[in-house]
Amino acid sequence: METLQNIETMQNKIHCRRTLYTGGTFDLFHFGHQNFLKQCKRISDYVVVSLNTDDFVERFKGHKPILNFKEREQSLHYCKYVDKIILNGAGEDSRSCILTVKPTIIAIGDDWANKDYYKQMGFDQQWLDDNQITLVYIPYTRGISSTEIKERIVKSHGK
Numbered sequence: 001m002e003t004l005q006n007i008e009t010m011q012n013k014i015h016c017r018r019t020l021y022t023g024g025t026f027d028l029f030h031f032g033h034q035n036f037l038k039q040c041k042r043i044s045d046y047v048v049v050s051l052n053t054d055d056f057v058e059r060f061k062g063h064k065p066i067l068n069f070k071e072r073e074q075s076l077h078y079c080k081y082v083d084k085i086i087l088n089g090a091g092e093d094s095r096s097c098i099l100t101v102k103p104t105i106i107a108i109g110d111d112w113a114n115k116d117y118y119k120q121m122g123f124d125q126q127w128l129d130d131n132q133i134t135l136v137y138i139p140y141t142r143g144i145s146s147t148e149i150k151e152r153i154v155k156s157h158g159k
Contacts, residue, residue, distance in 0.1 A: 020044035021103035023088050023121075025052045027065040028149050029075035032141035037081035039138045040107045048101045049076055050088040060092075066150065093122035103133055110137040 020040050026033050026049070040047045051073055058064045065072065069087075076085050090097040098106065098121075106128070108117060117135075118124050128135055 017046055018044040018105060019046045019048065019101060019103045020105040020107055021048050021050060021098055021101045022107045023050035023052065023094060023097075025057050025061075025065055025146070026072050026076055027057075027067055028146040029067075029072070029079070030144055030146065030149065032144040034079060034081070035141045036107075036109060036138055037079055041081040043107070043136065044105055046083045047081055048084045048086060048103065049082050050086050050094065050097050050101075051076065052088050056088065056092075066146075092120075095121075095123050095127065098123075098133070099131070105134050105136055107136045107138050109140040111140040113137055 020043065022037075022040055024033075037047060037049070051069065052060070054064055054069050067075070073085055076082050086097070086101070088094065088097055
């Protein structure tokens with residue numbers, strides 16, 4: 001039987017855990033994705049990936065992903081830097097999805113540094129401060145992306 005002191009110690013460990021939230025499509029999972037998630041794991045104890053639905057990807061990017069949700073989820077499942085995968089069911093306003101995770105860190109690629117990420121996610125700096133969340137930009141792996149892979153395929157095999 002656990003003593004009250006042991007229970008409090010366990011609760012403190014749980015509450016002190018640096019939980020990181022990141023979201024994305026992760027289509028055609030590649031070493032750039034893996035490198036991003038590895039960097040996420042380096043700065044946190046627990047990495048949660050909020051995976052975009054096929055419908056959201058189509059609305060946001062104008063086309064469906066090559067791999068469907070289940071296929072992308074399976075690819076992430078085998079990545080050792082991911083602790084949990086959740087459905088981004090909130091779509092354009094990610095606040096409710098983020099709050100279910102209770103992260104201390106939100107990580108995004110630095111390719112978003114010159115874009116309005118706050119607008120994209122439906123929050124502002126005040127909301128992050130109120131929820132004690134730090135937004136971190138992770139260096140984007142240059143030279144590889146799902147879009148670039150698709151372009152290589154089209155170029156080498158034609159349409």
